[in-house]
Amino acid sequence: MASGKKKRRQSNEVTTQDAVLAQNLDYQAPGRAVGITAMLSLVAFTAVFMSYQSTQLEPDDPADLAQSPVVENFALPADPLWGFVAITAGEFTMGSNPQRDRMAYENERWSSSQRQGRVELPEYFIGRFEVTNAQFAYYLTETESSSAALFAALDPELPVTSVSLPQMLSYARWLDAQLRTSAATPAVLREALKAGSKVTLPNEAEWEKAARGTDGRLFPWGMQPSDAYANVGGSSLLPVGSHSCEPCSYGLSDMAGNAWELTRSALVDYPFALSSAEALLDVDSLWVMRGGSYQDSINNVRTAVRGAVDPSVRNPTIGFRLVISPL
Amino acid sequence: MNTTEIDPRSALRLSQVVGSFKLPMALTFAIFALSFAPRIAGNSTLMYSFWGASAILLLWQGFMLIHLARRPALKDFSRAIYAQHYVQAMVQFSVYLYWGYYWRPVYDHFWLLAGQVMFAYTFGMLLAWSRRRSYMLGFGPIPIIFSTNLFLWFHDDWFYMQFVMIAVGFLGKEFVRWKRDGRSVHIFNPSAFSLGFFSLILIATGTTDLTWAPEISSTLTLAPGIYTYLFAVGLIVMYFFSITLVSGAAAITLFGFSALYAALAGVPYFLDSEIPAAVFLGLHLLITDPSTSPRTPLGKTLFGVLYGIGVFALYTILGWLGEPTLYDKLLCVPLLNLSVIGIDRLVRRIKSDAVLNLWNPAWFGVRANVAHMVVWISVFGLMSLLGRTDAQHPGDSVPFWQQSCSAQLPNACARLVSVESTYCGDNAAWACNELGAHYREGLIVERDADLAYSYFARACELKFQAGCANLLQEQTALRAEPLELDLRLMLRQGGKNLIDTPAPELYARACSHDWAFACERSAAAGE
Numbered sequence: 001m002a003s004g005k006k007k008r009r010q011s012n013e014v015t016t017q018d019a020v021l022a023q024n025l026d027y028q029a030p031g032r033a034v035g036i037t038a039m040l041s042l043v044a045f046t047a048v049f050m051s052y053q054s055t056q057l058e059p060d061d062p063a064d065l066a067q068s069p070v071v072e073n074f075a076l077p078a079d080p081l082w083g084f085v086a087i088t089a090g091e092f093t094m095g096s097n098p099q100r101d102r103m104a105y106e107n108e109r110w111s112s113s114q115r116q117g118r119v120e121l122p123e124y125f126i127g128r129f130e131v132t133n134a135q136f137a138y139y140l141t142e143t144e145s146s147s148a149a150l151f152a153a154l155d156p157e158l159p160v161t162s163v164s165l166p167q168m169l170s171y172a173r174w175l176d177a178q179l180r181t182s183a184a185t186p187a188v189l190r191e192a193l194k195a196g197s198k199v200t201l202p203n204e205a206e207w208e209k210a211a212r213g214t215d216g217r218l219f220p221w222g223m224q225p226s227d228a229y230a231n232v233g234g235s236s237l238l239p240v241g242s243h244s245c246e247p248c249s250y251g252l253s254d255m256a257g258n259a260w261e262l263t264r265s266a267l268v269d270y271p272f273a274l275s276s277a278e279a280l281l282d283v284d285s286l287w288v289m290r291g292g293s294y295q296d297s298i299n300n301v302r303t304a305v306r307g308a309v310d311p312s313v314r315n316p317t318i319g320f321r322l323v324i325s326p327l
Numbered sequence: 328m329n330t331t332e333i334d335p336r337s338a339l340r341l342s343q344v345v346g347s348f349k350l351p352m353a354l355t356f357a358i359f360a361l362s363f364a365p366r367i368a369g370n371s372t373l374m375y376s377f378w379g380a381s382a383i384l385l386l387w388q389g390f391m392l393i394h395l396a397r398r399p400a401l402k403d404f405s406r407a408i409y410a411q412h413y414v415q416a417m418v419q420f421s422v423y424l425y426w427g428y429y430w431r432p433v434y435d436h437f438w439l440l441a442g443q444v445m446f447a448y449t450f451g452m453l454l455a456w457s458r459r460r461s462y463m464l465g466f467g468p469i470p471i472i473f474s475t476n477l478f479l480w481f482h483d484d485w486f487y488m489q490f491v492m493i494a495v496g497f498l499g500k501e502f503v504r505w506k507r508d509g510r511s512v513h514i515f516n517p518s519a520f521s522l523g524f525f526s527l528i529l530i531a532t533g534t535t536d537l538t539w540a541p542e543i544s545s546t547l548t549l550a551p552g553i554y555t556y557l558f559a560v561g562l563i564v565m566y567f568f569s570i571t572l573v574s575g576a577a578a579i580t581l582f583g584f585s586a587l588y589a590a591l592a593g594v595p596y597f598l599d600s601e602i603p604a605a606v607f608l609g610l611h612l613l614i615t616d617p618s619t620s621p622r623t624p625l626g627k628t629l630f631g632v633l634y635g636i637g638v639f640a641l642y643t644i645l646g647w648l649g650e651p652t653l654y655d656k657l658l659c660v661p662l663l664n665l666s667v668i669g670i671d672r673l674v675r676r677i678k679s680d681a682v683l684n685l686w687n688p689a690w691f692g693v694r695a696n697v698a699h700m701v702v703w704i705s706v707f708g709l710m711s712l713l714g715r716t717d718a719q720h721p722g723d724s725v726p727f728w729q730q731s732c733s734a735q736l737p738n739a740c741a742r743l744v745s746v747e748s749t750y751c752g753d754n755a756a757w758a759c760n761e762l763g764a765h766y767r768e769g770l771i772v773e774r775d776a777d778l779a780y781s782y783f784a785r786a787c788e789l790k791f792q793a794g795c796a797n798l799l800q801e802q803t804a805l806r807a808e809p810l811e812l813d814l815r816l817m818l819r820q821g822g823k824n825l826i827d828t829p830a831p832e833l834y835a836r837a838c839s840h841d842w843a844f845a846c847e848r849s850a851a852a853g854e
Contacts, residue, residue: 035458035502042495043524046488050532053485166784169798173780200799264799266792277800281807285790311795312788 074178075138077129081186084125084324085210085250091120092209093216095270096304101218103299107306110270116216117271119205125192125324126202126210129240129253130159130261131171139171157239159259159319165201165287165311168262168320172199175322192324202323204265204306205272207290211256212303213249220248220255225298232257232301234294237316256301259319260289267308274327285310293317344395347402348388354449355384358442366438376487377442384449391456402456407463411617414567416466418560419473419612425556429549429823432539436480439489443472447493454501471496474518474612478543478605478657479525485537488525496521507668508622514667516616519660526654535651544605544653545749548821553604554716558707561611562700569696570615572627573634575703577610578602580635582710592737597642598745599722599821601715606638609656619664624695626667626674633663633670719839723820725750725758726841732771740771751782753824755816756791757809759783763797764804776801808844 077083096104097115110117134156140148151160163171176199179185185193193199202210211220221229229245231238231254241253248255255261266275267286275283286308292301295317299305309318361367362377391402423440427433447468455462475496481488496517503520504511515523529535547553565571581602588596597603602610614620614634621630637659645652710716721727728746731739744765750758763782766775780801786794793807809817811833815825818836825833837845 032502032504035498039495039498039502042491042498043528046491046495046525047528047532050488050528050534050537053537054532054534164788165795166787166798170780170784266795277796277803277805280796280799281792281805283792285787285792285795287795310790312790 072138073184074175074182075132075135079128081125081188083128084189084322085128085252086188087121087124087126087206087210087250089121089123090214091118092205092212092214093117094119094205094208094272094304096302101302101304103302104304105306107269108304114271119209119272121205121209122326124197124206124326125189126206126250126252127321127323128251130259130319130321131168132156132240133158133160136160136163136171139174143174155239158237159240159254161237161259161316161319162314163319164314165262168201169264172201172322175199189324192326195326197324197326199322199324201262201264201320202325203274203327204263204288204290206323206325206327207261207263208303210250210252211291217249218302218304220252220303221245222247227298230254230257230301231294232292233297237294255291255303257292257294257296259291260293260307260315260317261291262287262289262309262318262320267306287311289318344402345392348392350404351384351388351449351452354445355381355388358384358445358449361438361442361445364438366435367442370483373439373483373486376490379487380442380446380490384446384453387453387457391453402452403461404452404464405461407465407467409465409467411568412466412470415564415612416469416473418564419470419477421560422477422557422608422612423473426547426550426553429551430546432542436476439480439486440472440476443476443489443493444469446490447472447497450494450497454497458501471517475522477608477612478522479538479540480543481538488537492521492525495524505668512618514619515661515664516613516619519613519616519619519657519664522613522657523661526657530645530650530654535653540653541651544603547604547608548600549823551822552717554607555711557604557607557611558716562704564611564615565696565700565703568615568617570617570620570627571696571699571703572624573615573620573631574610575699575706576628576631577614577634577638578607578631578703579706580632581606581610581639582706582715584635584639586715593734594728594731594736594739594742595720595722596639597722598742599720601710601720603656604821605653606656609638609660610634613656614660614663619667621667621670621674623671623674625677626670629670629674630663630667633666634659637663719820722746723818724840725817726843730841744772750813750817751785753816754789755809755813756786756789756794757807757813758817759789760786760791760794760797760806763794764806767797767804779804809842814842814845 073082093116095110095116096108098104098109099115109115133151133154137148137151137154137156140151154160176193179189179199180193212218217223219225219230227233229243229248231243234257237258240258242258243253245251245253245255265272265288266280266283267288268275268283287310289307289309290303290305292305292307300307309315358377359381362374362381367373367377423433423437427436451468452462472493475492479492480486499515499520500513500517503515504513506512529538529540535541550556561574565574585596585601595601610631614630621627638655641655641658642652645655707716711718714720722742725743725746728739728743732743744762747758747762747765751762759782763779763786765772766779766782768774780798783794783797787798788794791807791810791813793805796805797803811830814833814837815828818825818833818840825836828836831849834845834849838849
């Protein structure tokens with residue numbers, strides 16, 4: 001109690017001292033004008049700063065991007081067709097015959113009455129290599145994606161993996177638009193695009209024909225298993241084209257092993273048929289991937305093997321390659 | 328050797344002067360220490376924001392001490408413990424606790440709230456002392472900080488702006504004043520003042536995304552029965568501080584206008600409520616500062632009515648301008664604060680005894696406020712009975728908006744797109760695919776192939792097969808029924824998602840939302 005009174009007395013003394021001192025000072029407390037100026041300065045600073053932040057949030061004007069001169073071929077291979085290979089029109093054999101291929105899975109059978117089928121395809125172009133990190137990073141950079149730096153930091157020669165089906169299709173759509181508008185696009189490709197083809201993922205038949213050719217091979221290089229032409233049973237992804245494959249159909253690389261390659265075909269039982277968009281509504285959302293990966297054993301890198309994943313899967317063993325297809 | 332005699336009185340004073348800075352010093356170091364809490368240290372910008380705030384406060388104290396070393400003066404406090412402050416703070420804190428239980432970021436924000444409260448105390452002290460006043464030490468800064476954060480806080484990477492906002496609020500309270508009934512008082516409610524200024528800046532610069540404001544205004548309803556909860560805690564404030572006429576008049580005005588619009592247009596005015604929950608919060612805890620609202624009963628009523636009209640009008644104006652409508656509840660408060668003296672004058676001019684007596688406190692004797700509360704309780708009870716508060720609202724139903732859009736009712740198509748955008752943001756694949764279809768078809772929105780593609784891509788990622796089909800075929804705009812998971816996300820009625828709801832219950836609820844396919848499934852399951 002006494003302590004409380006003492007404290008109160010001290011407090012009173014302090015207040016009195018302050019008042020006395022204040023009277024003797026020539027110091028003027030900041031007035032209203034100073035205070036309001038300070039406050040408005042803070043508000044003005046906020047407005048200017050937030051205005052600057054808004055410019056950071058806005059993407060660059062697409063018109064500016066369009067006007068930037070295209071001096072590169074979008075990180076595609078520097079050969080006459082920018083890494084695309086023409087697959088001539090015609091029939092090929094699709095699916096597996098267990099009598100010739102003891103490793104065949106049930107879902108490779110054509111129908112209950114037929115082991116394999118014949119599929120006719122028009123001419124199309126397919127990438128010689130799987131799409132690389134460099135190509136995908138180029139696309140992400142051009143479209144100002146927030147994940148551009150992530151992919152740009154990866155080994156540029158490795159196949160791009162851990163991307164979902166919609167991301168792959170978005171890349172294909174972007175490249176399609178670039179090839180249509182770039183003056184540097186090889187004439188053959190430009191003609192194909194002009195005639196109605198588009199850059200996309202291969203469907204199952206396009207992929208399989210490119211892998212096995214028209215002579216019904218079990219592997220891209222022939223009928224016998226071999227690890228000389230493919231990154232299979234390995235420990236990691238390798239740069240695309242690390243295993244050159246002269247005997248392979250159409251000279252394509254990594255059609256067996258390295259990374260699984262996602263297609264634009266939904267997983268439905270054979271016989272293969274081009275599905276209408278409406279027909280896709282009746283099937284599960286599982287999408288076929290082909291070719292096996294470096295982690296797989298030799299039986300999973302056969303040309304007829306069909307794996308499937310859902311469209312959101314991002315897996316370090318799943319990549320893709322592109323086609324320019326009229327279908 | 329020269330020696331300088333030290334005046335023992337001056338030495339004593341200097342030590343006393345330094346001693347009087349113990350509290351602001353301690354708070355400044357507490358802000359600095361708080362920056363090492365894992366929640367804050369986890370983000371370097373956030374940590375630097377706290378360091379910056381501490382440094383500014385420290386510099387300010389240093390500047391004052393240097394000045395006072397030459398002309399010693401003590402800095403002191405006077406006690407100012409007002410129920411208005413601590414009751415308001417407790418009510419606000421209870422809202423944080425209840426809301427945060429259902430929306431975790433609120434609890435994660437507590438560390439930042441603590442930092443802001445300490446900053447506000449220190450800033451207030453230094454400001455008062457710089458103005459050569461005693462600092463009124465009480466709970467005053469707490470409701471200011473709590474009320475600001477109930478409506479707006481910045482993302483961690485821009486959190487330093489939160490300290491700027493507090494500084495603006497306190498400077499406004501200190502310097503923007505007028506004489507009212509012979510006393511110098513602040514014109515603006517401090518939190519509403521800074522919220523108003525910052526709202527304008529965020530709108531003008533299009534930087535709302537740097538804040539949590541959209542999430543704050545839309546997540547209140549995650550807490551079940553939030554209207555009833557706010558109503559109940561609002562009664563406490565009404566009882567103690569006689570602000571029933573302000574809150575009640577604002578709520579009744581908004582209920583009335585909403586009902587009138589719905590009757591005329593056939594669709595709700597606000598998307599999925601008669602009064603958005605954040606507005607309901609605002610009219611209980613933002614506009615009820617007695618020192619910045621009118622003093623006469625009729626004046627309070629007018630003030631509440633004007634707030635209701637202001638929110639109602641701003642909702643449309645902001646929407647029309649393409650700006651976030653969430654600012655409707657914030658922008659009109661400073662304008663209303665400015666009109667307070669005018670309102671009081673207007674009321675005094677009314678010579679009609681009939682009008683004045685109706686609102687005269689004496690009419691109900693000393694129990695006038697309780698009588699007003701009874702009226703408000705009755706109105707709220709009636710609205711609840713009519714299902715216009717926490718119950719299912721027609722605007723919660725997507726089919727309702729689809730049908731309204733088809734019938735070309737006012738704003739219905741824009742609202743449909745808005746509702747679907749919300750659900751797509753919640754990862755309801757069906758809603759993403761619908762949005763893609765709208766933008767590809769160009770019937771109810773302007774055709775935009777790229778935007779359509781991105782919505783289809785999102786739908787496809789979410790395993791909605793129609794989305795994938797639309798992605799592959801750029802000429803189609805295929806649709807399909809929602810997946811079960813979509814229903815769990817889209818039937819939440821503003822609350823939490825229905826992940827654990829049994830399927831039959833889910834389809835029954837979908838049926839009550841007019842999903843025809845769900846009614847068939849529900850009926851089939853019952854057979």
